[in-house]
Amino acid sequence: MIVANRKSLEEILTMLKPYRKVLLLGCNECVTVCATGGEREVGVLASEIRLARAKEGEEIEVREQTLERQCDHEYIDQVRPYVGDYEVILSMACGAGIQYVAEKYRTKMVLPAVNTTFLGVTLEQGVWSERCQGCGECILHLTGGICPVARCAKSLLNGPCGGSSNGKCEVDKEVDCGWQLIVDRLKELNQLDRYEEIIPVKDWRNSRDGGPRKRVREDLRL
Ligand code: SF4
Numbered sequence: 431m432i433v434a435n436r437k438s439l440e441e442i443l444t445m446l447k448p449y450r451k452v453l454l455l456g457c458n459e460c461v462t463v464c465a466t467g468g469e470r471e472v473g474v475l476a477s478e479i480r481l482a483r484a485k486e487g488e489e490i491e492v493r494e495q496t497l498e499r500q501c502d503h504e505y506i507d508q509v510r511p512y513v514g515d516y517e518v519i520l521s522m523a524c525g526a527g528i529q530y531v532a533e534k535y536r537t538k539m540v541l542p543a544v545n546t547t548f549l550g551v552t553l554e555q556g557v558w559s560e561r562c563q564g565c566g567e568c569i570l571h572l573t574g575g576i577c578p579v580a581r582c583a584k585s586l587l588n589g590p591c592g593g594s595s596n597g598k599c600e601v602d603k604e605v606d607c608g609w610q611l612i613v614d615r616l617k618e619l620n621q622l623d624r625y626e627e628i629i630p631v632k633d634w635r636n637s638r639d640g641g642p643r644k645r646v647r648e649d650l651r652l
């Protein structure tokens with residue numbers, strides 16, 4: 431899932447300063463799972479905004495709405511009948527959702543209420559961890575199912591570096607060295623011989639380095 435963190439109330443209030451009528455949009459997908467931008471968080475943020483403005487003696491109208499997804503135009507279209515009644519949209523979706531809403535309502539300012547952070551997993555209640563950077567050319571079959579791009583601080587394809595110590599990364603002693611994890615996993619799989627193979631240079635044009643990416647499935651197009 432895409433993991434995001436809510437921005438501080440101070441930052442959100444600063445962005446909202448010029449506005450009196452706000453459409454606050456949540457999303458029912460990833461940001462709901464990571465407890466950042468779903469219906470519950472929309473309710474909490476709306477209350478915080480109203481209270482903060484009331485303390486300042488300033489009026490504000492906040493309409494709360496949570497869409498199934500903000501990365502799909504059919505759901506974004508649901509607010510079209512009343513989006514014109516609001517000066518600004520404050521979105522609690524990931525960066526993709528926020529931008530798609532802005533693309534659909536081009537004359538409306540759309541503000542981000544969250545910081546989109548990474549593609550990750552739920553380790554336990556309230557704890558999420560990064561697993562993938564969407565590099566466009568997956569090599570998990572070479573690394574025992576552990577991603578060196580996302581889990582090594584230097585994204586080394588052949589590691590570890592000289593800073594790996596006691597299984598921890600030199601960048602942060604609290605963080606496991608990604609390459610130590612790979613070696614341990616290959617051992618568990620009885621495939622340590624794979625570690626002897628040099629992983630070839632990746633074609634980073636399939637990653638962000640090649641510019642914004644697009645995927646087209648002709649068989650699915652109408
Ligand atoms: S190799 Fe690329 S696609 Fe595969 S998990 Fe790592 S970043 Fe994601």
Ligand code: SF4
Nearest residue numbers: 582590591599607608
């Ligand atoms: S210590 Fe390990 S995880 Fe950290 S940068 Fe070096 S190889 Fe990567």
